[in-house]
Amino acid sequence: MRYGYCIGIFTILLNLPLAVGEEFKIQPLTDDELNVVQSIHEDHILETVSYLASDAMNGRDTPSKELEAASGYVTERFRAAGLEGLCPDAAFLQPAELNQTLAPKSTASLRIGAADVVPVTVLIGTKDTIGITGIVHNSAAIGNSTGVDAETSIVVIDELLLPPQAVDNPGTALITYLRQTAALVRQGAKVVLVRVAPESVLFEVAMSLSQNPVTIPPPFEPRCAILLVPKIQPLDGEVSLEIPANVQKATLVHNVVGVLRGSDADLSKQAVLVSAHLDHIGPAAGGADRVNNGADDNASGVTGVLFLADACAALKQRPKRSIVFMTFWGEEKGLLGSKYFVENPLWELESIVCNINLEMIGRPEVDAEGKAWGTGWSHSSLGPQMAAGANRVGVLIFEHNKFSEMLYTRSDNASFVTKGVIAHSFSAGSLHNDYHQPTDEVEKLNIPHMTKVIRGLLAGMLPIARGELTPMAVPRER
Numbered sequence: 001m002r003y004g005y006c007i008g009i010f011t012i013l014l015n016l017p018l019a020v021g022e023e024f025k026i027q028p029l030t031d032d033e034l035n036v037v038q039s040i041h042e043d044h045i046l047e048t049v050s051y052l053a054s055d056a057m058n059g060r061d062t063p064s065k066e067l068e069a070a071s072g073y074v075t076e077r078f079r080a081a082g083l084e085g086l087c088p089d090a091a092f093l094q095p096a097e098l099n100q101t102l103a104p105k106s107t108a109s110l111r112i113g114a115a116d117v118v119p120v121t122v123l124i125g126t127k128d129t130i131g132i133t134g135i136v137h138n139s140a141a142i143g144n145s146t147g148v149d150a151e152t153s154i155v156v157i158d159e160l161l162l163p164p165q166a167v168d169n170p171g172t173a174l175i176t177y178l179r180q181t182a183a184l185v186r187q188g189a190k191v192v193l194v195r196v197a198p199e200s201v202l203f204e205v206a207m208s209l210s211q212n213p214v215t216i217p218p219p220f221e222p223r224c225a226i227l228l229v230p231k232i233q234p235l236d237g238e239v240s241l242e243i244p245a246n247v248q249k250a251t252l253v254h255n256v257v258g259v260l261r262g263s264d265a266d267l268s269k270q271a272v273l274v275s276a277h278l279d280h281i282g283p284a285a286g287g288a289d290r291v292n293n294g295a296d297d298n299a300s301g302v303t304g305v306l307f308l309a310d311a312c313a314a315l316k317q318r319p320k321r322s323i324v325f326m327t328f329w330g331e332e333k334g335l336l337g338s339k340y341f342v343e344n345p346l347w348e349l350e351s352i353v354c355n356i357n358l359e360m361i362g363r364p365e366v367d368a369e370g371k372a373w374g375t376g377w378s379h380s381s382l383g384p385q386m387a388a389g390a391n392r393v394g395v396l397i398f399e400h401n402k403f404s405e406m407l408y409t410r411s412d413n414a415s416f417v418t419k420g421v422i423a424h425s426f427s428a429g430s431l432h433n434d435y436h437q438p439t440d441e442v443e444k445l446n447i448p449h450m451t452k453v454i455r456g457l458l459a460g461m462l463p464i465a466r467g468e469l470t471p472m473a474v475p476r477e478r
Contacts (some may be wrong), residue, residue, distance in 0.1 A: 213229045260322060372453045374404065385460070
């Protein structure tokens with residue numbers, strides 16, 4: 001059956017645009033390649049993904065001892081496959097320091113006029129101790145604040161309504177407040193006083209933030225202190241505040257990087273980079289099941305990387321181009337691990353032919369079992385090239401009408417795109433109801449589907465690794 005006809009049938013079934021692959025001349029799989037493809041077995045896939053998504057991994061938060069244990073596991077798998085560590089001294093772990101923030105444990109002090117000092121809870125401070133005096137007045141909601149006093153920069157607002165996902169998540173609650181008060185900061189606010197009820201959940205949030213460090217994405221770095229003031233506390237007249245500084249904590253985290261050196265003297269200087277993020281969101285704050293296992297997101301993608309590494313290293317005829325295999329920390333915290341790598345690359349970015357990033361490949365959409373889709377399809381020829389290669393083992397890789405463009409910049413491939421590297425994520429499902437929930441369990445993965453997709457990804461990438469195809473960027477209209 002011709003490739004174009006086959007794709008057309010799938011397009012009708014899935015209501016998806018045509019994935020063109022006929023312009024690429026793809027050689028049939030060699031016996032060696034076919035044997036390696038068929039060596040990827042369901043039981044081995046299940047064993048690996050079950051370990052990465054087990055309760056013992058406790059959600060692989062960044063940072064955590066469980067994420068470090070997972071990094072150690074990936075390291076040993078890379079070593080066993082026969083990869084070479086890409087870091088100095090042939091190490092597999094690329095270290096980085098993750099800076100996290102703790103709200104001050106001590107309270108702030110509030111004095112109104114000549115009255116006694118009143119202790120006030122700090123939701124978040126800034127990097128410096130703040131001492132400030134000025135006149136403030138009661139106000140309504142944030143959209144109707146008293147404004148920013150030109151001399152004192154103190155603003156008073158009512159408590160904000162938190163989104164449901166933030167109520168039991170101190171980090172999310174904090175980001176909500178930092179996002180909502182950003183406009184006041186731009187006006188010059190140095191302190192925001194939040195009037196709260198005695199039973200406000202923010203008191204628990206503040207306690208957690210003072211005990212458990214959180215990762216705050218750079219765009220939301222606290223530039224004003226946010227304090228919790230009881231609603232019954234009068235705030236008329238001159239107000240003096242002394243606010244302690246936040247506490248910074250640096251923790252060591254690691255990307256895991258291994259390389260299969262190419263066989264050609266010239267082409268081996270180029271690399272295909274195959275990646276997935278190893279981290280997830282850590283444990284839930286409450287509930288009967290507190291472990292966010294992250295089976296699909298993204299133990300499935302990491303499993304794909306491990307088996308692609310095993311398969312490529314097992315080839316009797318090694319690919320001409322080098323293949324770098326990598327897992328990232330901190331994707332869930334804002335693509336932090338991949339951003340660190342592109343700023344501190346272990347392979348010249350100009351010599352990375354493409355980044356094939358795997359993201360959630362374990363649960364197919366309806367009528368899409370054994371199929372995968374690529375993000376940012378129209379930005380380069382990588383998607384159609386992967387589709388042409390995967391077709392040799394009966395796997396369809398396609399452009400997804402809903403998700404391909406929308407999610408192009410939502411995973412680690414985006415860090416490479418910003419540096420001019422052709423980089424796309426490949427997924428084999430959708431944002432299902434178990435996304436970022438404790439119910440993202442191994443039992444809900446479709447292992448036969450996942451196995452077939454990994455085989456297809458291998459068949460798709462081999463012509464690129466062998467130097468038969470080279471992805472090209474598609475010029476964008478200005």
